[in-house]
Amino acid sequence: MIKHCPQLYKMSLQQLPPELLCAIFSHLPPNDGQSLRALALTCRAFISPAQASLFDTVFVSSESDACIVLAKLESIPHIKMFARRLSLRDIHRPWxxxxxxxxxxxxxxxxxxxxxxxxxxxxxPDSPRFAFPSLAQLTLLEKISLSEEDVLELKTMEYGDNGIPTFLNYFPKLRAITLDGCYVHNEAVDSSRSIAAPIFLLERLDIRWSSDSLLLDWLMPALSLLQKLHVTLATPNLSTKLAQAGESL
Structure with a gap:
């Protein structure tokens, strides 16, 4: 009956709670802003759920991108409440x-x-990795995904590269980490080197690629409450680390 009565179908959707509408709208194809904007224009009840999906992720890949995003946040102040994910691309130059x-x-x-x-x-090679203390103000951060350029042969320990552990320790509420291409070849943790232990406990670790032994060694104490471990490509050093961890995982 609803199938043949568009108006009744629309009315039934309007009566759904906003949280359920957000869940429905989230099944639209990624980056389908056109459909979300069309939904927002359909009826008043759809505006907030459509905006929640539309502004869920803040994408910034350059200074010019940042200017556009800031202008939008300042001109439509309430949309900042929908932001849940920040995606940064430090590609063209360090910014x-x-x-x-x-x-x-x-x-x-x-x-x-x-x-x-x-x-x-x-x-x-001597450029610091993830040296972004300015992001430490993201105090509620629970999930993080790190990726860097393919530099398989780049050895950085001579530069004192504890960049990723230092960066991750800004976020005490961290519960999930994805390493999606941490290519730098770092040696295992040296007890003579001072690296603060993880201040968080992980529930999920997704390793798509990592050849950073230092990072993997450093993470081990944070895995005591791990609920899910997903490994896409196990490098030899990763297999060794997981075998050493044994029942502690």
Missing amino acids: IQHSQVLHDILGLVYPYIVSLDILQRRRR
């Missing part, structure tokens, strides 16, 4: 740490962001 515009964006969305994705592309 994340020194961007005043990004700092202003974080000042607006930090109470709502629970997920962070970063792709970093370094130009030189």
